[in-house]
Amino acid sequence: MRIKLNSIFVDNQDKALRFYTEVLGFKKSKEIPVGEFRWLTVVSPDGHADVELSLEPNANPVAKTYQEELFRQGIPLTAFEVDDIHAEYERLKKHGVAFTMEPTDAGQVFVAIFADTCGNLIQLYQPKP
């Protein structure tokens, strides 16, 4: 048993693909048409090439409620690890990304939180050596 797939809900798959590849820097992995939507995944060039993140449509009202309530409460949907959180923060800010938390010392890690333009807050964390 392995963890090789994680998924997040997005309000629009086209917009999500643009943000997750062009802004965050992930690469598209799979794009399989399924009805009105697609089985759409990205991978991280800096990470494990076989660990995929699925960008799932939030068309189901249950998904929308879950996503919007986490967002409203300021809670990130998931977290990505970075090597240099301050550099990423500056890089993403230049792309116009809105943060709800700047890089902050949280004990074992530095963390920051931004909006992914698809209805989620995402946490970045940098482990301390």
Add this chain to the structure above:
Amino acid sequence: MPGYPPGPVHAAAHLKSRRYTQNHATAEPPSMLTHDALIRLCRARDRLRETEGRAPIADIAREAGLSPYHFIRQFAAVFGATPHQFRIDARIERAKHLLARGNHSVTDVCFEVGFESLGSFSDLFARRVGVPPSHYRRRWQVPSRVGTLPPALIPGCLLLMCGEAASAIFKKH
């Protein structure tokens, strides 16, 4: 709950973000959002989804405590669409939902989601969705029981991983 590490960091996020104040004097909207600002943007998003008595964008900006300029910029940075685009998208989404349920005519749906002209609704719908509303209605219209979702409204990946469409795909191969 998502997030790493769990628990305390989320609480810290709220405490920390409240310390920031927005600087209205600068030309650029602040890239750091307070939790209050986030809540105000969520409320603005809810307002933009309203189908009755649609408020002008300038009014919604005022309710969010921002100038229209800063409101549009900040909304787009957070939600990936301008308030105007978001409102149009929300109306089209609602139209798709109603059409797929199959209980309403295209004309009913057009007025229900707040369009005043059937022509402009059909044009816009066709441009965004790829097919005119009448085609969309025919394609997805299925008898739906109360409390169940038509297949068109269930995310594809859920169907892919479990559900009827998945079985169909597997049977096909």
